[in-house]
Amino acid sequence: MTYVPQIHSALRAESLGATQQILADVQKPPAEDTHLELMLFALNVLNKHEIYTMKKIPWLLFLQLLPFIWMSCSETPSKHEENDAQELQRTDSIPGTNPCSGTNPMHLAGQFNPANDPEFQVISARFTPKTRIFLRKEALSAFEAMWNAARNDGIELIILSATRNWTYQRGIWNRKWNGLGYSEFEGKARAIEILKYSAMPGSSRHHWGTDIDLNAFENEWFENDPVGKALYAWLQANASQYGYHQVYGDTSNGRRGYREEKWHWSYLPLADPLLACYLSHPPSGAFEGFEGAQWSDSISIVESYVNGIDRP
Numbered sequence: 063m064t065y066v067p068q069i070h071s072a073l074r075a076e077s078l079g080a081t082q083q084i085l086a087d088v089q090k091p092p093a094e095d096t097h098l099e100l101m102l103f104a105l106n107v108l109n110k111h112e113i114y115t116m117k118k119i120p121w122l123l124f125l126q127l128l129p130f131i132w133m134s135c136s137e138t139p140s141k142h143e144e145n146d147a148q149e150l151q152r153t154d155s156i157p158g159t160n161p162c163s164g165t166n167p168m169h170l171a172g173q174f175n176p177a178n179d180p181e182f183q184v185i186s187a188r189f190t191p192k193t194r195i196f197l198r199k200e201a202l203s204a205f206e207a208m209w210n211a212a213r214n215d216g217i218e219l220i221i222l223s224a225t226r227n228w229t230y231q232r233g234i235w236n237r238k239w240n241g242l243g244y245s246e247f248e249g250k251a252r253a254i255e256i257l258k259y260s261a262m263p264g265s266s267r268h269h270w271g272t273d274i275d276l277n278a279f280e281n282e283w284f285e286n287d288p289v290g291k292a293l294y295a296w297l298q299a300n301a302s303q304y305g306y307h308q309v310y311g312d313t314s315n316g317r318r319g320y321r322e323e324k325w326h327w328s329y330l331p332l333a334d335p336l337l338a339c340y341l342s343h344p345p346s347g348a349f350e351g352f353e354g355a356q357w358s359d360s361i362s363i364v365e366s367y368v369n370g371i372d373r374p
C-alpha cells in the first residue's frame with residue numbers, strides 16, 4: 063500500500079504531528095481494495111481527522127495528494143483482479159472442454175446463501191420436516207417425481223438435510239471438533255475421526271444443492287428396521303431412474319473417504335459436472351477458517367474424500 067507512506071510523509075512535512083490513531087486508520091485499508099474504495103477510504107481518514115480543514119492543512123496539499131493516491135492504487139491490480147485474470151487464462155485454455163463452464167465457483171465450496179440464489183428452491187413441507195431448506199430446482203423436481211413414485215409403492219421418503227453452505231458446515235465441523243465425542247483424538251487424528259461421517263467445510267457435496275439425506279442418519283435403520291429395509295430396497299431398485307444414486311456405499315470395493323451412508327443420495331445429472339469442475343479447479347481458500355483446517359492437505363481431502371465416491 064504505497065499510498066500509506068505518501069500520506070504519512072505529507073502529514074509530517076506539514077508538521078501536523080500525525081497521531082497514532084491516524085496511522086492506525088491509514089494502515090487498516092478496506093477489504094475490497096478497488097480504486098474507488100481506496101479513494102473513499104483515504105478521504106474518510108482525512109475527513110475523520112479534519113485534515114482537510116484550513117486550520118490543519120491547505121486544500122492545495124490535499125489536492126496534490128490525490129494523484130499520488132490514485133497512481134499508487136493503479137500500480138498493481140488487486141488480488142481479485144489477478145485471480146480473475148488467472149482464472150480466465152486457465153478456463154479459456156481448452157475451449158469447449160472446460161469442465162467449469164457455466165459453473166458458479168462460489169457454489170463449489172458453498173460460499174453462497176441458497177435462500178438468495180435463483181438456482182435454488184425451498185423444499186416443500188410435503189417432503190421434509192425442516193423449514194427453509196433448499197435444493198437446486200432440477201434436483202428438487204426429480205426428487206418430487208421419485209417421491210410420488212415411492213408413495214405409490216407405499217414408501218415415504220423424507221428429506222432430513224439438503225443444501226448446506228460453508229458457514230453451516232463449519233458449524234457442524236467445529237461443534238464436533240470441540241465436542242466431547244472427539245476429545246480423545248488430537249490434531250490430524252481428530253480430523254480423520256470426524257471425517258468418517260462429516261465433511262470439512264469447503265468439501266461437502268451438500269454445498270452443491272444436489273445431495274440429500276433421507277429418513278434416518280443410521281445405517282442400522284436401513285439394514286434392520288422393517289420400514290428402513292423396505293425403503294432402502296426401493297431406493298436401490300428405483301432411485302437411479304430419477305437420477306439419484308448412493309455415492310457413499312460400503313468400502314469393500316476399495317472406495318476411499320467417508321464411511322458408508324445409506325441415507326445420502328446424490329442427483330448425479332447435476333452433481334457429476336460439479337465434481338468434474340471441483341477436481342479440475344479445487345476452490346481456493348475453501349480450507350481456511352475452521353478448526354483443524356491445516357490438516358486438509360496432508361489428509362488429501364480433495365482426492366480421498368471429494369473424489370472418494372461410488373459411481374454407477
Ligand SMILES: [Zn+2]
Binds near residue numbers: 268273274275325327
Ligand atoms: Zn449427507
